[in-house]
Each structure stands twice: as C-alpha cells, then as structure tokens.
Amino acid sequence: MDRAVSSGRNWPFPFRRRGTALELRPCKYDLRTYCPVGAILSDYPDPSIFTVSPAASGVEGIANIDFVLFRDCWMVAEDTSPPPWYHKNVMSELTGNIHGVYDAKSKGFIPGRMSLHNMMLPHGPDKTTFESASNTELGPDKLDNTMSFMFETRFPQHLTAFAANEAPMQDDYIDCWSDLVKKFDGTPGKK
Ligand SMILES: [Fe+2]
Numbered sequence: 001m002d003r004a005v006s007s008g009r010n011w012p013f014p015f016r017r018r019g020t021a022l023e024l025r026p027c028k029y030d031l032r033t034y035c036p037v038g039a040i041l042s043d044y045p046d047p048s049i050f051t052v053s054p055a056a057s058g059v060e061g062i063a064n065i066d067f068v069l070f071r072d073c074w075m076v077a078e079d080t081s082p083p084p085w086y087h088k089n090v091m092s093e094l095t096g097n098i099h100g101v102y103d104a105k106s107k108g109f110i111p112g113r114m115s116l117h118n119m120m121l122p123h124g125p126d127k128t129t130f131e132s133a134s135n136t137e138l139g140p141d142k143l144d145n146t147m148s149f150m151f152e153t154r155f156p157q158h159l160t161a162f163a164a165n166e167a168p169m170q171d172d173y174i175d176c177w178s179d180l181v182k183k184f185d186g187t188p189g190k191k
Pocket residue numbers: 087093117123
C-alpha cells in the first residue's frame with residue numbers, strides 16, 4: 001500500500017499534483033463509512049457537496065475530476081423539490097448505480113448501469129421522479145439502501161469503440177424526459 005495512504009497523510013485523495021504532473025495513488029476506502037452533508041432548511045444543494053475525493057485544477061473552483069457519492073441520507077428541506085434540479089454545466093458526468101434506486105431516476109437506472117452526460121448536455125430527473133417529488137407532501141424523507149457514484153470532470157469524454165458500438169445500451173434512455181411539461185413562467189414566488 002502507498003506510504004501516504006497507510007500513514008494517513010493526504011488520505012483519502014488518490015490524486016496528487018507533483019510539479020506539473022498528476023500522480024495517481026492507490027487508495028482503498030469503504031464508501032459505506034462516507035458521511036454526506038446536505039441542506040437543513042431550503043433548496044437542494046449542488047451535488048458537488050457530496051464529493052468524496054477531489055483533484056484540483058489550476059482554475060479556482062473547477063476540479064480536474066471529482067469522485068462523488070450518493071448514498072443513504074435524509075432529504076429534509078422546505079419549499080423545494082428534493083431531487084437534483086435540471087441543469088447543464090461545464091463538467092462531464094459519468095454516473096453509476098452500485099445498488100438501490102438512484103434518486104434522480106426512479107426507473108431504468110438499475111445497479112451496474114452507468115450514464116454519461118458530457119459537458120453542456122442538459123439533464124435532470126426523469127418525469128416520474130419530477131412529478132412525484134412535485135406533488136408529494138414535503139417532510140422528513142430518507143433515501144435508504146442506495147449507493148451511486150459519479151466521476152465529474154472538466155474534460156470532455158470520448159467513448160471507446162467498445163462503449164459506442166458493442167456495450168449494451170439503454171436505447172430509450174432519452175424517453176424519460178419526453179413527456180415533461182414546461183411549467184416555468186418567469187414570475188417570482190412560490191409555485
Ligand atoms: Fe449533473
């Protein structure tokens with residue numbers, strides 16, 4: 001095992017910059033021990049707060065790559081919809097389900113599956129998740145028995161030939177957003 005890992009120094013960061021080079025360091029981490037943080041009053045926080053291990057870039061506020069974990073946690077906030085919001089950004093996101101149900105996709109995103117949303121590609125919860133979160137009685141709600149991960153990087157991702165041509169694909173993935181109705185009308189206030 002790497003000395004810095006075994007001694008606890010720089011742990012649990014598997015990436016380390018030495019001069020202009022990026023070193024990869026072996027790291028073993030029991031994800032079941034990761035303690036997430038979250039909102040305690042309103043609004044759903046940006047998923048980047050669930051970062052387990054970051055690799056900083058030379059640009060303040062933008063990581064080369066973050067390793068992010070979504071695991072069991074309490075979803076308690078007021079005046080907001082608990083699933084992740086619809087967005088696009090400069091980060092490319094590779095997300096995978098390890099076990100349980102991912103909170104942004106109630107159907108289809110089964111354990112073992114991964115999705116890639118490349119930079120500036122809009123995405124968000126599927127229609128079923130959006131509608132049920134919009135119409136449920138808000139209150140203490142706990143995500144249980146779930147674990148998904150995400151690698152989030154500022155670099156655009158290219159598929160390998162295997163991933164593009166041979167790996168099993170979910171052909172109807174994009175259909176999860178097809179029935180979404182535009183509800184934003186630009187006026188301030190609670191809807
Ligand atoms: Fe995202």
